[in-house]
Amino acid sequence: MQHETHEAKLSHGVSGQVQQIQTQLSRMQCFLRDADAKQDEGERVCNWIVEIREIAYETEDVIETFVLRVGSRRGGGLKIILHRYMGCCLKECIARHKIGSEIQSIKRKLSDLTQSLQTYGLTEREAPSSSFTRKLLLRRSYSNVVDDDFVGLEEDIKKLVELLVNEEKSCRVVSICGMGGSGKTTLARKVYNNIDVQRYFEGFAWVCISQQWEKEDVMRRILIKLVPEKKEEIYKMTDEELIRLLLEVQKKKCLVVLDDIWSMDAWDCLKPAFPIGKMGTKLLLTTRNKDVASHVDPEGFLHERLLDENEGWELLQKKAFTKTALRDDKMMELGNKMASRCGGLPLAVVVLGGILVSKHSWREWEMVHGNIDSYLRRGKGIGEYGGDRAEEETTMDVAERYLGELAQRCMVQGMEEDFLKVIDFRSGEIKEYPDSSPSSSISKIRSVAMSSEKHVHRCIALRLETARHLRSLLFFNSDNEISITLPRIIKIHFKDFKLLRVLNLERFQPKIETVRVPLMVCYCLLGHYNLPEAIGNLIHLRYLSIRYSEFVGLPSSIGNLQSLQTLDLRVSGGLFCWGNVLHKMVQLRHLYLPETTIYFPGYILEGKKLRIDGLRNLEILENFDPGCFDVRHLYKLTNLRKLTAVIKANKPFSSGQQKANKLEGLVALIEFLTTHNRLRYSSIEVSGYKFCSEEELTLLTQLLGCHRLDELKINGAIGNLPEYNHFSQSLTKLTLDQSGLTEDPMATLEKLPNLWSLSLVSNAFVGKEMVCSTRGFPQLRVLYLWLLNQLEEWRVDEEAMPNLSHLIIMKCEKLKMVPDGLISVTSL
Secondary structure, three states: OHHHHHHHHHHHOHHHHHHHHHHHHHHHHHHHHHHHHHHHHOHHHHHHHHHHHHHHHHHHHHHHHHHHHHHHOOOOOHHHHHHHHHHHHHHHHHHHHHHHHHHHHHHHHHHHHHHHHHHHOOOHHHOOOOHHHHHHHHHOOOOOOOOOOOOOOHHHHHHHHHHHHOOOOOOOEEEEEOOOOOOHHHHHHHHHOOHHHHHHOOEEEEEEEEOOOOHHHHHHHHHHHHOHHHHHHHHHOOHHHHHHHHHHHOOOOEEEEEEEEOOHHHHHHHHHHOOOOOOOOEEEEEEOOHHHHHHHOOOOEEEEOOOOHHHHHHHHHHHHOOOOOOOOHHHHHHHHHHHHOOOOOHHHHHHHHHHHOOOOOHHHHHHHHHOHHHHHHHHHHOOOOOOOOOOOOOHHHHHHHHHHHHHHOOOOOOOOOOOOEEEEOOOOOOEEEOOOOHHHOOOOOOEEEEEEOOOHHHOHHHHHOOOOOOOEEEEEEOOOOOOOHHHHHHHHHHHHOOOOOEEEEOOOOOOOOOOOOOHHHHHHHHOOOOOOHHHHHOOOOOEEEOOOOOOOEOOHHHHHOOOOOEEEOOOOOOOOEOOOOHHHOOOOOEEEOOOOOOEOOOOOOOOOOEOOOOOOOOOEEEEEOOOOEOHHHHHHOOOOOEEEEEEEOOOOOOOHHHHHOHHHHHHHHHHHHHHOOOOOEEEEEEEOOOEOOHHHHHHHHHHHOOOOOOEEEEEOOEOOOOOHHHOOOOOOEEEEEOOOEOOOOHHHHOOOOOOOEEEEEOOOEOOOEEEEOOOOOOOOOEEEEEOOOOOOEEEEOOOOOOOOOEEEEEOOOOOOOOOHHHHHOOOO
16 A cells, blocks of 8 residues: 555655756756866766766756657547547556656665765765865965056056155045955055065065955954064964963054955955055955945045046056057048957956957958947956846847867866767777767767768667757768668657757768759658658757758748757758748747758748748847748847848749849848847858949949948849948858949949958959959958959059969969969068
8 A cells, every 4th residue: 555655656746846846946957057177086986977977967858858748638529539539548648757767766766865875974074175166266366476567557556655755644544445346456556566565564464355355364364464573473373372472472563454345345345454544555456345444444545447438448558459460441440440449448348459459350350349249248247247148138149158268278078977979980980989888878968969971770779769858869971872761760750859858860871863843842852861750759859950961841840849949951952842831930040041942832832932020039030031931020030130132033933923033132131230229240142133223223233332241142134333331341251143334333343441351253244354453452351263264464563462372273264374473462
């Protein structure tokens, strides 16, 4: 009976147990974050961390399996509900019982491990390398560390020194007040080390207080500085003895710096040792709180100051430019604007300068300027704001920032943490990295990368059959010869990978001959080379890529992937079919559409379009085609930051209505680019249209003038180019193909200030002579000239294209010689 009661609790009390184990998971994750700081304390600690991490993984598996079962029961009509009730009750009970048993197993492991920790003595009191201690050490300031790059402090130093050493103007307490990063400690160091101050006082002590402090510790550090010969005695003194000695020492002239004192309580504890006005000691305080300064001495001097705009710009130049850096006028103008955004905070300026020092073009500086709020938060934070996400900051910005900091701190330790298993089949035999061992078996590893060739199907099933807990599965094919049996094997195992979050099926190529067949026949063939319908079961999937593969369609079940954040459909084939399900994947952040042709059954001949209006979290959208999608939906994508669009007139299987609406789509797209201010990057490709009539040239001028247009490719005739002032200042890459321009385009294009790549292809210019003038193309790095059949003379004046590094000339058969002016281009 007792056993049956226990079984019933396992089956019916699972929800409550899952909540409890979720709380335990949060605690384990906190422990792991803190324990990472203790790994240098021995192998014993490392082993505990490995064990706890494995339990944390198991706990995540149980929770997500439970969520999976709850999610699978949602929705459905009466028939589905009855079917579930009649046919799945037993299966449901078995599953719930299994989850309950797994939770009990995890609890036992935790209990055993907790007892082990206590038995072998890993406690907070014995953790000298804890993250808290490290933060204190990082925060602590020292009197002898002086920042050479200070700006605008000379007058402030002079004023504060005089207040401390001039008897007529003397103040017992001088306070420097300001928010984090305003340069308080830097200014205090300059004053402390000033030669007049060093001559005036007989004793000196510098202590950093911060948020975490102990009264006895602070007093001991002060006394050791003032009377170092009594260091051993000071360590043994009681609180009362410390105060008595401090009072005795202060009969001589002493300067004591209390750096970064946060609270009134800290002063109240120290106050008995510093009776203001009765001793020779003077106090120099730095604080973020003016009330603290007033509380210490209402009659004291309070100094508040930030950098003005000129000083901020001066400091930024010191940090952002190396001695050999190119100082472009537009970079200088943009830098001045960014310096003013720093609010006078020296630390914010320094952080910004550290970012800009690795950016060498106006375009890169402009990108930083567009995202400056997230960068400045690094300088303003000092631990206070560092984890927040700014209003204009996207998840990609946050991810790049965090990943960059992890890389800089060498914190990626995949093999040590059993994070990734690499399985290589390229030599015809299985090779695993790191080598298989009992502690790193594939059944425990959550991420697997497989590098494969045509024989992979012989051994892939063997390696995946035990990998039921995989979170990440990556396939890479280098020789493009994977057998068609591989997708079938993957289809079999999709039912086992229900916890999968990342799936990369790159370069899958089923062996099928490319033949011309009627459209309806194509539809019949597509089902064999679609992604398997079972992919819809992977409801935890965050990332899915079939890039460069030859899958030719998506199953309707793809709409079930409600957690998907990245979907990469840049397949290598031209024909790709799917249903109207994209708008259901509301968590999508990054959507990469097929680069060529998209079709969707039931819509192809009706002029209907796919919906994307539900993707309000979308940040990146590539290969958008107004012929397949409604441009009006873009306005609903309020988080969109990067857009590439392709508008082609010569798509096969397009209806007459679709062809007629192509330019209408371009008009709508131009309007969107003109009004969507949050967009940071856009690239447009227009193919199969001509811009020759007055109306068409007006449309071209509007396109070229879009403020956020970064890259543009036009394939088709152009009557003439608009004047350079009609081009977007942000344009960095331009390709003209089959334009048939009779006038030299260089006279206009060389004036574009930020153009770094220019391609003139297939008689884009049909004249005989081309000239690049002095100081033209100031930022151009890449120039590509191909099939300019009429070009005979090309002159490059001195100082033209000063930054050109890549020059490609192909099939310009009438061109007599390479210009002599290129000799002076030292960067080529």
